[in-house]
Amino acid sequence: MTPDPTEEIVEHLFALVDRLRVGFEATAAAFDLSVAQAKALRHVAAAGPVPMRDLACQLRCDASNVTGIIDRLERRGLVERRASPSDRRIKSLVATRKGDEVARALWIEVRARALTLMHLSDDERAMLVSLLRRADPAPVPVP
Amino acid sequence: MTPDPTEEIVEHLFALVDRLRVGFEATAAAFDLSVAQAKALRHVAAAGPVPMRDLACQLRCDASNVTGIIDRLERRGLVERRASPSDRRIKSLVATRKGDEVARALWIEVRARALTLMHLSDDERAMLVSLLRRADPAPVPVP
DNA sequence: TATTGTTATACTCTATAACTATA
């Protein structure tokens, strides 16, 4: 079918990526969040007070986008902008209590769903972890 | 750092997904294509004449989106809408010669980049393929 | 009646450029 092994690995990889993406979108949507909003909330909840600029880097998008994304999260009471005491240009983002709860519940779902999307035994999973660890020596905690 | 193994595997997976996504976006952008356009072009070029509706299923989006995506590809002479002889409601999509060339060149880049994004030896790649094959018994040729 | 593709509408994400307030 796909004789070239590099072709096959990429084929499989993209298929897996696609399933993970669709699963993540569905999970986020169940919490009434877009993908970008879910990633932003997750990072703010996990990484404590974080400047807008840093979040933009984390999301790999322009800083101007973060304004809108955070606007929507703040309007729903999930995140707060706080003035930074040291530098008054900076606005630090903090998850509200409700935001923390949503982030936690969302991430439990995301994790469970991601695992069910790969039909692997415990041994196979362990092997996959060790491969991924080598494939990605310095994993960033995303999304 | 991440004591829970399921936490770690998901962490690694999403990190990998993120690198693949960024790499794919950059490659598509080098051909002046968006991600959706690149996926659409790839499928049309690979799967011969394909009705709009089928492409929507393949891209996992609503049929109304495909109109705009194909409009842009057709405007650039990469894809053509053809009337279906059997059912006059259906418009079959075909890649032009130029579209075929772009799709081929794009996919070579995508494949090369995806492989360099995972720093694995040949043996490790072979193991990953076999794991992915089991994780996804019926891979669809996406994107 | 049901299906295919389109249009109209609205929302979100995206980058670029110009602006403000700080530093």
Place this chain on the structure above:
DNA sequence: TATAGTTATAGAGTATAACAATA
């Protein structure tokens, strides 16, 4: 001058609903 955040703008993707042509 340089940086952090915002705003304005424009383009693309997304879904929903309504529509015409065809089955």
